[in-house]
Amino acid sequence: xxxxxxxxxxxxxxxxxxxxxxxxxxxxxxxxxxxxxxxxxxxxxxxxxxxxxxxxxxxxxxxxxxxxxxxxxxxxxxxxxxxxxxxxxxxxxxxxxxxxxxxxxxxxxxxxxxxxxxxxxxxxxxxxxxxxxxxxxxxxxxxxxxxxxxxxxxxxxxxxxxxxxxxxxxxxxxxxxxxxxxxxxxxxxxxxxxxxxxxxxxxxxxxxxxxxxxxxxxxxxxxxxxxxxxxxxxxxxxxxxxxxxxxxxxxxxxxxxxxxxxxxxxxxxxxxxxxxxxxxxxxxxxxxxxxxxxxxxxxxxxxxxxxxxxxxxxxxxxxxxxxxxxxxxxxxxxxxxxxxxxxxxxxxxxxxxxxxxxxxxxxxxxxxxxxxxxxxxxxxxxxxxxxxxxxxxxxxxxxxxxxxxxxxxxxxxxxxxxxxxxxxxxxxxxxxxxxxxxxxxxxxxxxxxxxxxxxxxxxxxxxxxxxxxxxxxxxxxxxxxxxxxxxxxxxx
Numbered sequence: 001x002x003x004x005x006x007x008x009x010x011x012x013x014x015x016x017x018x019x020x021x022x023x024x025x026x027x028x029x030x031x032x033x034x035x036x037x038x039x040x041x042x043x044x045x046x047x048x049x050x051x052x053x054x055x056x057x058x059x060x061x062x063x064x065x066x067x068x069x070x071x072x073x074x075x076x077x078x079x080x081x082x083x084x085x086x087x088x089x090x091x092x093x094x095x096x097x098x099x100x101x102x103x104x105x106x107x108x109x110x111x112x113x114x115x116x117x118x119x120x121x122x123x124x125x126x127x128x129x130x131x132x133x134x135x136x137x138x139x140x141x142x143x144x145x146x147x148x149x150x151x152x153x154x155x156x157x158x159x160x161x162x163x164x165x166x167x168x169x170x171x172x173x174x175x176x177x178x179x180x181x182x183x184x185x186x187x188x189x190x191x192x193x194x195x196x197x198x199x200x201x202x203x204x205x206x207x208x209x210x211x212x213x214x215x216x217x218x219x220x221x222x223x224x225x226x227x228x229x230x231x232x233x234x235x236x237x238x239x240x241x242x243x244x245x246x247x248x249x250x251x252x253x254x255x256x257x258x259x260x261x262x263x264x265x266x267x268x269x270x271x272x273x274x275x276x277x278x279x280x281x282x283x284x285x286x287x288x289x290x291x292x293x294x295x296x297x298x299x300x301x302x303x304x305x306x307x308x309x310x311x312x313x314x315x316x317x318x319x320x321x322x323x324x325x326x327x328x329x330x331x332x333x334x335x336x337x338x339x340x341x342x343x344x345x346x347x348x349x350x351x352x353x354x355x356x357x358x359x360x361x362x363x364x365x366x367x368x369x370x371x372x373x374x375x376x377x378x379x380x381x382x383x384x385x386x387x388x389x390x391x392x393x394x395x396x397x398x399x400x401x402x403x404x405x406x407x408x409x410x411x412x413x414x415x416x417x418x419x420x421x422x423x424x425x426x427x428x429x430x431x432x433x434x435x436x437x438x439x440x441x442x443x444x445x446x447x448x449x450x451x452x453x454x455x456x457x458x459x460x461x462x463x464x465x466x467x468x469x470x471x472x473x474x475x476x477x478x479x480x481x482x483x484x485x486x487x488x489x490x491x492x
Contacts, residue, residue, distance in 0.1 A: 016052055017432070025427035026170050027138050027442060028093060038492055040236045046204050047091075052107040053459065054269045058200050059434055066197050070250060071189070086189055087484030089433045092210070093445060093466040098488045099325050100462055103166065103174055103449065106358030111162050114179065114335045118278070121353075122148045130348050133343050137367075140418050141340070143182070143261040143333025147295060147303060151320050153238070154227045155455065158328035160291075161450040163187070163465075166358070168429035175359045176344075177446065181336040182328060184295050186485075187450050188251035189256070190465040191216060193487040200399045209492040211462035217258030220291075223452045224259075227325045228288045235288035238262045238278060240269070242294050242310045253292055266294075271314030276324045289325045290315075296330050302423050338387040340363055340419050359419065365449060366413045366420040375422040379406040382422040384413070387475050397475060399425050401487050428475055433468060433486070444469040446477050447488065462490035 012034050013020045015363050021354040022030060028038045036044040047055070066085050095103075121138055122128050128135050138144055163184030165177040194213055213281030221237065228235035242251040243265050256263035262278065269287065270277050277284035292299065298308040303316035318324045334340065345356040365373040366384075375382060379398055396409045406411045413420045430442035449464035467477035477483040 007023070014048060014436070016047060016055065016440045019441050020432070021167045021442065023427075023430075023442075024170060025444070026168050026172050026429040028168075028429055028431040039094050042208050043092070043094065043204060043437075044140065046221050046438065048203075053101070055090070055434060056438055061236075062088060062090055062200055063194050065199075066192070069192065071192050086468055088189075088193060088470075089431050089443075089468050089470070089484055089486040090197075090200075091434055091440070091479050092301070092487040092489045093431050093447075094489045094491065096464070097491055099174070102357065104460050104462075106174075106176075106356070106454075107164055107460055109348060109352065109357050109450060110176065110179070111159060111355065111453050112342065112456060113195070113351045114181065114344070114457055115157065115159045115453060116351040117347050118329070118335050119156050120333060121334070122158075122492070124148065125345070125359065127350055130350075132346050133149075133340070137339055137343070138334060141334045141337045143296065143331065143337060145331035145334075147320075148318065148329070148331040152322070154229065154322075154325050155451060156453065157227060158329040158332050159453040160223060160227065160329075161187075161452060163448045166449065167361075167426060168447075170427055170429075174447075175361055177361055178338060178341060179336040179344075180448075181332045183295065184450070185248045185251055185293075186448055186449075186465045186467075187216065188248075188254040189485045190450070190461075190463065190488070192254070193465075193485060194463075197487045205489075208489060210489040211492060213461040213463055215460045217255065219461070220255070221259040221261070223454055223459065224289050224291055224327055226454065228329060229322055232288045236278070236286060237289040237291065238264045238269075238287055239290040240264055240266070240290050240294055240312075242298070246293070248293065255291075261291075266309070266311045267313045269315070271312060271318050274314070274318045274321045274323050276315065276318050278344075279463060287324060289327065292329050296333065299326070299330065338385055339361075339367065339418065342421070361423050361426060362420045366417040366422065371422075371473075372413065373415055376410055378422075379410060381425060381466055383425050384409050384420055384422045387421060399426065425475075429485070430476075431466070431468070433470070435470075435472075441472070443472070444475055444477065463488035 004051055028238050030036055128134050159181055161184060163180040166174045167177050168174050224237045225235055238261055239252055239256045241263055246403045253263055269280050276287040278287050294310055297305045298310040300316040301308045302313050319326050345360055350357045364373045364375050366375055382398045384396040428444040428446060431445045432440045433443040435441050445466050445468050447464050447466050449460055452459040466486045468484045468486055469475055469477045470484045
């Protein structure tokens with residue numbers, strides 16, 4: 001959304017905020033009156049006292065740290081080179097303990113209901129028989145795996161690691177934008193951002209009494225070990241990566257180091273008599289739990305895509321037999337299909353008998369004839385998303401689109417209505433960012449907390465990855481589309 005003017009004369013802001021403009025979106029640091037919010041007062045005062053040149057030096061120091069640590073991501077389809085340092089903003093995003101308490105409760109509720117949903121649709125199918133969720137939504141989803149029907153997963157936990165994207169509405173309330181239940185990425189940027197800011201702003205960090213997140217690696221390892229097959233009290237856990245050319249390879253190697261486990265590729269594993277082994281210099285070693293960062297299609301060429309050279313032949317049979325655990329389970333993608341998203345409040349009510357603590361963004365399904373007509377008549381107002389795409393691809397932002405783009409999406413919707421949803425264009429909240437030129441200006445943000453699912457009670461490290469649309473006025477926060485990240489501080 002382009003901001004529709006300033007609710008406050010920006011000349012009231014002192015340096016380095018003299019170019020700060022308040023518009024319609026909720027601003028994380030300032031009230032509409034221009035006064036800093038109470039939980040931002042410490043950092044506001046700190047920035048007023050900090051010389052501009054010193055702030056630039058801090059930014060350079062942060063960039064150098066990211067460079068030397070190799071904190072990168074990969075952008076596919078770019079001729080000028082794919083490997084890039086993750087864009088990072090120097091100023092933390094701050095959330096109060098009270099706000100975080102509601103977010104935490106809402107995420108626990110939501111993920112528990114989605115796990116019960118996955119268990120149900122791959123076994124009894126009660127929610128489908130009762131008509132709460134249409135069967136065609138499930139069976140037409142490309143992530144629904146019929147091979148998982150009747151397969152029992154350890155402790156019934158289909159989900160292990162979840163990254164749910166939240167946005168803040170203009171009224172200040174957090175709502176869920178989408179769920180990421182397959183192989184959610186970005187947690188390494190959350191952890192490394194915290195490491196960098198603690199070194200650059202140690203006194204500010206202590207003064208704000210920020211809740212720690214350093215325990216994430218060990219919490220993840222404990223969660224994975226808890227999923228070990230029966231009779232394996234000292235399980236061997238590995239992280240399965242597609243390899244160095246994957247966009248998130250830095251994260252794979254980072255998390256393996258954090259947990260003290262082996263980082264492996266498909267060629268490092270072998271299946272014999274439905275047991276998975278890892279090749280080592282001292283011979284084969286049995287593997288019990290695989291934290292996989294490979295999509296379902298490529299996990300086993302004998303069961304899924306035959307042309308896959310990333311997976312392990314025979315792995316699915318070993319998994320189905322119960323001799324190895326895959327986290328997340330195969331087939332979880334059906335629950336983060338963007339068309340199913342519209343039904344999540346009903347799913348929560350069905351399994352838990354509760355209203356959703358965190359609300360959904362209003363969503364229209366192009367597969368519904370009435371809603372499709374409404375979408376086509378309002379393409380200039382909606383954000384239209386392809387249900388199978390991620391990373392900011394396959395998306396139309398109506399108010400920023402041309403007539404030609406709207407017509408093109410209209411044709412796509414008519415040709416394949418199951419593949420599209422539409423949502424109102426929402427003004428993502430803004431937060432102060434240190435931009436080129438040395439000023440502090442507002443940029444749009446979202447939030448991706450990470451949930452380690454352990455049943456009804458989960459581990460959620462306080463904070464998450466705040467993604468930033470670094471281009472002025474942009475709503476696209478994905479790193480592949482010019483976005484970046486910033487540290488998220490949850491206060492005590």
